[in-house]
Amino acid sequence: MKETRDFLQSIGMPRGDRYDLPDSEKRFPDGAQYRFEVPGIQGPKAMKALLETIDDYGFYIHRVTQTKGIMMLLDEEIEDMVRLAEKYQVQLVLAIGPRATYDTSASVHTEEGKRIGYRLRGQEQIVRAIEEVRRASRLGCRHFIMYDEGCLWVLNEARKAGFIPKECRFKLSAHAGHGNPCSAKLMQTIGADSLNPVRDIQLQMLSAIRQAIDIPLDIHTENPQSSGGFIRHYEVPEMIRIAAPIYLKTGGSVAKNHSWDTTASDAAARAKQVMLVKRVVDAYCPEALYSPKGSID
Numbered sequence: 001m002k003e004t005r006d007f008l009q010s011i012g013m014p015r016g017d018r019y020d021l022p023d024s025e026k027r028f029p030d031g032a033q034y035r036f037e038v039p040g041i042q043g044p045k046a047m048k049a050l051l052e053t054i055d056d057y058g059f060y061i062h063r064v065t066q067t068k069g070i071m072m073l074l075d076e077e078i079e080d081m082v083r084l085a086e087k088y089q090v091q092l093v094l095a096i097g098p099r100a101t102y103d104t105s106a107s108v109h110t111e112e113g114k115r116i117g118y119r120l121r122g123q124e125q126i127v128r129a130i131e132e133v134r135r136a137s138r139l140g141c142r143h144f145i146m147y148d149e150g151c152l153w154v155l156n157e158a159r160k161a162g163f164i165p166k167e168c169r170f171k172l173s174a175h176a177g178h179g180n181p182c183s184a185k186l187m188q189t190i191g192a193d194s195l196n197p198v199r200d201i202q203l204q205m206l207s208a209i210r211q212a213i214d215i216p217l218d219i220h221t222e223n224p225q226s227s228g229g230f231i232r233h234y235e236v237p238e239m240i241r242i243a244a245p246i247y248l249k250t251g252g253s254v255a256k257n258h259s260w261d262t263t264a265s266d267a268a269a270r271a272k273q274v275m276l277v278k279r280v281v282d283a284y285c286p287e288a289l290y291s292p293k294g295s296i297d
């Protein structure tokens with residue numbers, strides 16, 4: 001395998017998974033190593049409860065992600081979420097809604113068809129996805145999560161052309177199923193501003209991905225029951241050390257599935273999960289650098 005490893009190294013890729021777990025010297029623009037993200041906040045009531053509870057704890061986070069889709073929100077709800085994001089100085093990420101599970105696809109609901117994931121079927125769904133981003137952009141949102149590589153590419157082209165605001169930022173979901181440095185490099189090349197690898201990525205794999213790309217990595221510290229339900233709080237210090245800059249996606253274990261309709265009490269429970277992870281960070285890597293409040297790239 002030496003020749004293959006040598007070739008990979010010659011094109012700037014790791015020779016293999018990084019079992020040596022080297023320190024990452026990469027950072028957010030503000031010089032920090034990590035930030036917190038809370039996913040699955042589906043509307044303004046849950047978002048308000050989350051941010052108020054975090055504030056009551058005397059803490060703050062940097063990113064709130066909605067996962068059910070822009071199409072599931074009224075204009076007024078999006079505007080309320082944008083206002084909350086501005087008030088609490090967080091990045092609001094809205095999900096592109098038309099995808100295989102919302103479409104007329106029969107195969108996506110079969111055992112084999114699950115491989116489709118949340119990708120888009122047909123060019124009309126691409127048109128609708130772009131329309132989703134244009135609508136949310138008009139209402140003040142600039143950050144979007146997506147599940148389809150072609151959608152990512154075309155939105156990056158739209159951003160470059162000025163068809164959508166140039167300030168738009170794109171995050172690729174774990175549901176796209178990427179988990180190796182070469183795929184991560186490709187996603188960065190076609191426009192990803194942050195990347196969420198598969199949820200059960202191991203530390204040596206995560207380290208290899210970090211060696212290949214510069215954009216932030218979004219890593220689940222815990223998961224809904226439908227995604228395995230596993231909790232990785234004690235691995236977080238190593239995640240920060242080897243994968244910075246990193247968003248710690250926390251609070252998912254409160255939900256039963258990815259599109260769980262989070263209540264206000266659920267949102268408060270997610271805030272508690274953030275504080276549990278912060279306790280581990282403070283105990284085992286207190287020197288780790290946390291981004292100041294309001295750092296939104």
